Amino acid sequence: MAEIHQLIIQHGKDRARELVPREQRPLVDAAASVLADESRAMGITYSGFCLTALPHKRLADDQTWRRDGHRVTLVVQPGVLLLGGKEKMYGVPYGSRARLILLYLQTKALQSSSREVELGASMRDWMSRMNVSTGGQSYRDVKEQCNRLSACHLTFFWDDLETKGRGSKFAKDSIVVGGLTFTADDDRQGSLWEERVLLSESFFKSLREHPVPVLESAIREISSKSMAIDVYIWLAYRLHSLSEATRISWQSLYAQFGAGYDELRHFKTRFPETLRVALNVYPEAKVEIGREGLTLHPSLPAVASDRRQAALIGM
Structure with missing residues (x-):
């Protein structure tokens, strides 16, 4: 690009x-x-989400999601919420809306140094900046993904070689333990924006220990493309820490990003366009695509080093 x-x-x-x-x-x-973008506003995500991700499309409500990344495995199980006195099964969260909600929760939690995150006007304004409408069908989509995130049980399993004993293994209800559930069936937005969310202690601790800054304006430009979001945050995590050119095989790329593709050959046909979209919002990235896969080159970070350091020290 x-x-x-x-x-x-x-x-x-x-x-x-x-x-x-x-x-x-x-x-x-x-x-x-x-x-x-002169503001260079920053979002924060947990490193585990840079190496593996949620599904792009809806799964059966009782289906467990598993995704293997580089020395890490993500397992997400569907869960049950008690709404209006009745139990309701919610499937695994998916798509771009779930990713944006997670990014907002993680960013605000670290900015405030608190597990409790207020939705309110702050979330509404942030979603608007991300080109996500807060009314009508878009509101219902956000509400649905919020309920799914609240109900799901999420676990990251880290390889010891990667973490050296510092990895994360989250228990049941591992992202959210309070708030983020909505019972109203209509479009009364007050039921969404007045809630507070409490992140689990284990997830918040791991987020503080392993934060990855991303550029808010970059996320905004790809906010409707879930795979492009995944590729962008992966590059933001990997590129600036490289000391030499690194090759990533098509098989490894398929294992991490190929959910929804039945065969590797189909993935290889479509992935270059997704990569192009992600690189387009990461001007500093140096990546080559070839017959055997990708070659990643040491690159400047997606968020300038001085801003990364200042923001993360403040957290």
């Missing part, structure tokens, strides 16, 4: 749009927005 970034820097957004094929103009718009 370096060529699009260079076109914008050398010629400006409008001229860059004229110099690329019509189908690439949305990429120019997204890249220009990130390059023009």
Whole structure:
């Protein structure tokens, strides 16, 4: 994606749009927005979500989700909530909305140094900044994913070689232990925005120990693309810590990102476009795609080092 970034820097957004094929103009718009972002506002995610992720599409409500990443395995089990005096089964959270909700909760928890996160106007404003409507069907989608996140049982299993005894293993109700459930069946937004959420103690502790900064404006530009979000935060986690070029095989990429693809060959056909979208909002990234997979090169972090350090020290 370096060529699009260079076109914008050398010629400006409008001229860059004229110099690329019509189908690439949305990429120019997204890249220009990130390059023009002076606030460099930062979001925070847990390192485990950089190496594995939630499903992209809805599963059967009773289906457990398992995903293997680099020396880490994520297992998410569906759960039951008591709503209006009745038990209701909720399946595993999925898609871009679940990822955005999680990112908001993690960011606000670390910014406030508290397990308790207020939704309210703060979450509404943040969702709006992420190009997510807070009314109508979008509101119902957010509410559904909130209930799923509250009900699910999530566990990260870390390889000892990776963590050296510092890994995380969360117990039942591992992300949220209070709040984040909504019983109203209509669009009365007050039932969503006035709640508070309490993150589990074990998840909050691991988040504090292993935070990964991401650029808020980058997430905004890919907010409706769940796989692009996963690839972006993976690159934000991996690239700046590399000391030399590192090859990632197609098989490894498929194991981490290939959920929903029946065969590796189908994944190989589609993944380059998703990678292109993620690289488009990470101008500093140096990644090559080849016949055998990807080559990752040491790159500047997605969030400038001085801002990373200042923000994380404050947390």
